[in-house]
Amino acid sequence: MPTHPFFQVNVFSTDPLLGNPLAVVLDAEDLDEARMAAFARWTNLSETTFISAPRDPRADYRVRIFTTLGELPFAGHPTLGSCHAWLARGGVAKGAEIVQECGIGLVRIRRSDTGLAFDAPPLRRDGALAPDLRARVLAGLGVAMDDVLDAQWVDNGPPWLAVRLRSRAAVLAVRPDYAALEGLMLGVFAACREGDAVDAQFETRAFIAGEAAPEDPVTGSLNAGIARWLLRDGEAPARYVISQGTVLGRAGRVVVERDGDALWIGGTCVTCIEGSVRI
The missing domain is CATH 3.10.310.10 (Diaminopimelate Epimerase; Chain A, domain 1)
Known part of the structure; x- marks a missing residue:
């Protein structure tokens, strides 16, 4: 059974027990959608994410976001938590900002005085x-x-x-x-x-x-x-x-x-x- 780097990250709080937890699986290229969904159900967190190499050459990485019910094209705390885990494992952005590829397309992320921040997508x-x-x-x-x-x-x-x-x-x-x-x-x-x-x-x-x-x-x-x-x-x-x-x-x-x-x-x-x- 394949082994993957794994992080559990607390998002939106400086106290590790007072924010929103996120499970992050990296190097997830070998996992299919059914396996991702099953693992997300198993973690029983609001979201679990899976990071792999980007398909779009403008992006630094690709993320897929799963709740216990199914996949989301975008979500906020998974975006920040996934970026945090990617950086913690040594990820280096191609430019001044980090660019995430996900279901809604490309999302810009920057380092800020509060940690990380994403450029909010437009309303659909x-x-x-x-x-x-x-x-x-x-x-x-x-x-x-x-x-x-x-x-x-x-x-x-x-x-x-x-x-x-x-x-x-x-x-x-x-x-x-x-x-x-x-x-x-x-x-x-x-x-x-x-x-x-x-x-x-x-x-x-x-x-x-x-x-x-x-x-x-x-x-x-x-x-x-x-x-x-x-x-x-x-x-x-x-x-x-x-x-x-x-x-x-x-x-x-x-x-x-x-x-x-x-x-x-x-x-x-x-x-x-x-x-x-x-x-």
Whole structure:
């Protein structure tokens, strides 16, 4: 049975136990899709990634991203965690930035003062939810109508939709009915107020109904989609910090920074486990 370099990485927190874990398998050229999917189910993490040589000559490496349910064309914390593992194993970028090849194409990654940051992909779908879907989402979340400010698509690979609530307290109080939300990937978020006593400007939660762990601790792709919404509408500064994972006992921090036409989503990555795995 082949042996592969293996990392387990904590993403979006300086504390190795308070972010979002990611399993990374390197030198994965010999693994087929079925084996990757089986290993991702076995790890039982929100995502497991597999790094191999790029097919596009502009890229530094190729990554495939699997949840316990199937493959994603893109995801945020797997992008940063995979890049961290690739660099830790001696990867050297062809240029000033690292270029990742994945299901949505090429993604730029840069080193930042918070660790690593990816250039958020454009939204594939945005705008208001259809009335019947909006009603289903709000009922499944169990939120009071007075607490809901808006709901929109923020699909940037994963088919996220997001609900903006009136307060951080309303976000933390959500208790989803996952059966009612089956098949949906959705986030809730709100701006933080001075009295919230948190070192962030927004609080986010992410729910993936049907996953083994249906609440994701810290989510780069969702926050990237929300950032495009907020910045488009002038509802956020050019640089801000998001808190996520509070209800789960985590302390995730996602840094959003608009730089010209680029929207960078960053955070800290920490290696927790390094070794090899037989698949």
